Amino acid sequence: MSETRFAIGIDLGTTHCALSYVDLDASDGEHVSQHVFDIPQLTAPGAVEERPLLPSFYYLPHPDEFPATDLSLPWTQTQDCITGELARERGAQTPIRLVASAKSWLCHPGVDRRAPILPADAPEEVGRISPLEVSKRYLEHLRDAWNTRFPEAPFVQQDITVTIPASFDPAARDLTAEAANAAAYDHLTLLEEPQAALYSWIQGTGGDWRKQVEVGDVILVIDIGGGTTDLSLIAVVEREGNLELHRVAVGDHILLGGDNIDLALAHVVAGKLSAQGTQLDPWQLRALTYGCRAAKELLLNDNAPDNAPIVVPSRGSRLIGGSIRTELTRDEVVNTVLEGFFPHVESAAKPATRARSGLTQLGLPYAQDAGITRHLAAFLTRQSEATSDLEGFSNAFPEGATFLHPSAVLFNGGVLKSKTLGERVMNVLNDWLSKENAASARLLEGADLDLAVARGAAYYSYVRRGGGVRIRGGTAQAYYIGVESAMPAVPGIAPPVQALCVAPFGMEEGTDTALPPQEFGLVVGEPVQFRFFGSSVRRHDEVGTLLEHWSADEVQELGEIEATLPAEDRPIGEIVPVRLHACVTETGTLAIEAIPRSGNEHWKVEFDVRGQG
Amino acid sequence: MNEPNPSFFARIPMAVGAFFKTLFNAEYAASIRRLDQSAALGVEHGVAEPAAVSPLKEMSADSALQFLGLLQRDGRFVDFIEEDTSAYTDTEIGAAARVVHEGCRKVLREHISLEPVRTEQEGARVTVEQGFDASATRLTGNVVGQPPFTGTLTHRGWRASDVNLPKIAKEHDVTVLAPAEVEL
Numbered sequence: 001m002s003e004t005r006f007a008i009g010i011d012l013g014t015t016h017c018a019l020s021y022v023d024l025d026a027s028d029g030e031h032v033s034q035h036v037f038d039i040p041q042l043t044a045p046g047a048v049e050e051r052p053l054l055p056s057f058y059y060l061p062h063p064d065e066f067p068a069t070d071l072s073l074p075w076t077q078t079q080d081c082i083t084g085e086l087a088r089e090r091g092a093q094t095p096i097r098l099v100a101s102a103k104s105w106l107c108h109p110g111v112d113r114r115a116p117i118l119p120a121d122a123p124e125e126v127g128r129i130s131p132l133e134v135s136k137r138y139l140e141h142l143r144d145a146w147n148t149r150f151p152e153a154p155f156v157q158q159d160i161t162v163t164i165p166a167s168f169d170p171a172a173r174d175l176t177a178e179a180a181n182a183a184a185y186d187h188l189t190l191l192e193e194p195q196a197a198l199y200s201w202i203q204g205t206g207g208d209w210r211k212q213v214e215v216g217d218v219i220l221v222i223d224i225g226g227g228t229t230d231l232s233l234i235a236v237v238e239r240e241g242n243l244e245l246h247r248v249a250v251g252d253h254i255l256l257g258g259d260n261i262d263l264a265l266a267h268v269v270a271g272k273l274s275a276q277g278t279q280l281d282p283w284q285l286r287a288l289t290y291g292c293r294a295a296k297e298l299l300l301n302d303n304a305p306d307n308a309p310i311v312v313p314s315r316g317s318r319l320i321g322g323s324i325r326t327e328l329t330r331d332e333v334v335n336t337v338l339e340g341f342f343p344h345v346e347s348a349a350k351p352a353t354r355a356r357s358g359l360t361q362l363g364l365p366y367a368q369d370a371g372i373t374r375h376l377a378a379f380l381t382r383q384s385e386a387t388s389d390l391e392g393f394s395n396a397f398p399e400g401a402t403f404l405h406p407s408a409v410l411f412n413g414g415v416l417k418s419k420t421l422g423e424r425v426m427n428v429l430n431d432w433l434s435k436e437n438a439a440s441a442r443l444l445e446g447a448d449l450d451l452a453v454a455r456g457a458a459y460y461s462y463v464r465r466g467g468g469v470r471i472r473g474g475t476a477q478a479y480y481i482g483v484e485s486a487m488p489a490v491p492g493i494a495p496p497v498q499a500l501c502v503a504p505f506g507m508e509e510g511t512d513t514a515l516p517p518q519e520f521g522l523v524v525g526e527p528v529q530f531r532f533f534g535s536s537v538r539r540h541d542e543v544g545t546l547l548e549h550w551s552a553d554e555v556q557e558l559g560e561i562e563a564t565l566p567a568e569d570r571p572i573g574e575i576v577p578v579r580l581h582a583c584v585t586e587t588g589t590l591a592i593e594a595i596p597r598s599g600n601e602h603w604k605v606e607f608d609v610r611g612q613g
Numbered sequence: 614m615n616e617p618n619p620s621f622f623a624r625i626p627m628a629v630g631a632f633f634k635t636l637f638n639a640e641y642a643a644s645i646r647r648l649d650q651s652a653a654l655g656v657e658h659g660v661a662e663p664a665a666v667s668p669l670k671e672m673s674a675d676s677a678l679q680f681l682g683l684l685q686r687d688g689r690f691v692d693f694i695e696e697d698t699s700a701y702t703d704t705e706i707g708a709a710a711r712v713v714h715e716g717c718r719k720v721l722r723e724h725i726s727l728e729p730v731r732t733e734q735e736g737a738r739v740t741v742e743q744g745f746d747a748s749a750t751r752l753t754g755n756v757v758g759q760p761p762f763t764g765t766l767t768h769r770g771w772r773a774s775d776v777n778l779p780k781i782a783k784e785h786d787v788t789v790l791a792p793a794e795v796e797l
Binding site: 047 | 686689695700706709784794
């Protein structure tokens with residue numbers, strides 16, 4: 001008898017986490033009994049409330065900052081750190097003790113993600129914590145909250161899906177799985193967030209989705225969250241008379257989201273106040289950011305007034321005397337938000353990049369171009385071949401087209417709750433389409449933009465058990481290792497590197513590949529590094545394909561991978577010829593193994609997550 | 614003990630009788646002494662009746678203080694009420710009122726589910742049926758006769774259909790509505 005009573009989905013977001021679950025006993029086929037879990041968390045010292053979202057913030061308090069019992073949670077009285085709403089609130093006032101955007105650090109190739117490096121600008125005495133550990137703590141909070149509420153259905157026995165950005169590289173996926181394993185998530189699967197959003201939409205239609213999409217549709221999922229923007233393309237194909245969904249492309253990891261928009265507006269208003277001689281401190285700037293968020297919504301509506309008042313409350317108890325009254329005008333919002341983040345650009349636009357100066361502080365690699373529509377244009381242009389291998393998709397990329405033509409759009413993420421911003425995105429996209437005489441893309445309605453990912457993930461946990469449509473995807477990139485070509489040494493010139501394909505595009509969970517013919521010499525007892533590359537556009541390379549040269553647009557270098565051969569019964573220093581073998585685990589992570597020519601041993605090849613800095 | 618107390622003139626012969634009976638009857642004198650002692654202790658009339666239960670109850674101050682703390686935290690309610698408004702213009706007060714209104718409304722929405730007692734439009738003619746709940750409907754004006762009453766709805770009323778306050782740590786001091794803040 002199975003002890004699994006629930007299928008759980010967890011959205012481990014950059015700014016929020018959410019948990020949804022499906023009651024398996026009460027569900028049958030497309031009739032799904034699904035719930036959103038209200039997560040108990042500290043919302044003030046000594047006060048615990050249940051909220052559907054757990055802000056992904058982690059606060060390391062000073063030992064004297066709180067009375068000992070004020071940090072109690074239903075399942076513990078002895079925690080020394082804070083997660084959730086109170087962490088966010090405290091951290092805004094004491095940022096040196098706050099860890100935010102841990103997820104963005106988890107996929108930051110420039111830092112050691114297992115090392116205690118966060119908060120990045122904390123003074124010496126504040127204990128630091130690694131991006132991996134913070135992710136684990138969020139997952140533990142959710143686990144403990146679950147076990148408190150459902151003691152008769154322990155978390156560890158349930159089927160769990162944790163979502164990740166589609167643009168996470170293999171190392172970041174591996175780290176997410178590592179954090180989940182460390183938090184005792186035993187039955188774990190990873191799912192890409194845009195796919196989760198689409199699952200949620202499918203579930204929301206109650207079986208009607210088959211009427212709302214048809215074979216030949218290309219669905220563009222645009223996910224603009226608090227801190228990141230994630231793009232995916234999903235094609236609707238027919239197989240044996242049934243509709244099937246294929247995720248055919250994912251975009252780059254773009255660190256750009258709603259928080260940037262609100263902050264940009266706050267700086268506009270702060271600049272105006274500063275010109276009038278009023279300087280805001282960081283606390284007031286934060287209050288102003290909240291104010292701008294609400295005013296933005298008001299001013300972006302149809303029939304909006306010309307301006308909206310914003311009041312920055314005083315910090316002291318003199319509220320009336322100490323508050324600062326200002327306003328945000330419609331022009332400022334249109335210029336900053338619409339023209340700054342969602343400009344009307346040509347479909348050939350590319351996001352601006354500027355060379356990073358060598359001495360930049362080691363921080364998160366934020367997107368350098370705030371124009372989300374430019375990122376979208378570049379993605380569709382780059383992925384114009386995404387459906388070329390599928391039958392019945394000639395409409396998606398007809399003769400003379402310059403970018404892939406999506407026929408439907410699904411929104412996700414809090415930013416697109418704004419009707420005006422959603423309309424702007426659709427207008428820009430449909431302008432591009434009409435210039436190439438293509439039909440307009442339609443918006444798939446009825447998505448729940450805040451909780452869709454968690455809901456979709458729970459639904460996926462459920463359909464994985466059988467029944468219900470599955471999105472086929474597999475790896476969204478082909479992976480290569482760098483091989484130095486054998487050529488006579490030329491002083492001063494590094495030998496050219498060739499890229500050997502070890503994992504083709506579209507490998508699905510639980511599959512593995514043939515062994516490539518090439519062998520490498522591993523030195524026993526010594527770690528050996530390989531350069532590692534990924535391509536999101538080379539769909540036809542097979543294992544063993546050797547690339548002599550490539551364009552930067554086509555193949556990107558990822559963090560290195562490293563293999564260490566344990567000595568065991570071999571003499572240290574001996575060179576053992578091995579071949580590299582790739583597979584995608586059931587969890588959804590890429591695993592690479594080194595297999596010697598003889599014997600049936602194999603050794604795991606690790607992703608280097610220690611950064612190149 | 615539901616009999617009315619004897620009048621002054623009725624008490625004169627009782628007092629004279631009691632005087633002589635106390636003087637000449639030792640047992641009677643002892644019962645008079647017990648009566649006096651119990652009166653001094655506040656016990657009623659020597660009858661062993663259970664103490665009457667008060668129909669009023671003491672309210673715990675904790676949730677009131679907690680809620681006031683929430684209104685202050687999110688809506689600066691205490692700051693606003695405690696400030697002297699006479700020194701400011703209506704514009705200045707209005708600006709601060711936005712903070713209070715927005716914050717207090719958020720607190721109310723989050724923690725208390727409100728619904729009107731009556732769903733009709735204010736100003737509409739409504740009928741108050743027999744057996745109505747007098748705590749949920751207040752009759753005013755020409756209150757005579759028997760229900761059903763017909764009248765004009767002047768206020769729809771509010772009812773808290775659900776209250777959901779944060780759980781508090783056992784030792785948490787709810788009397789601190791807002792902590793003093795010291796920036797280092």
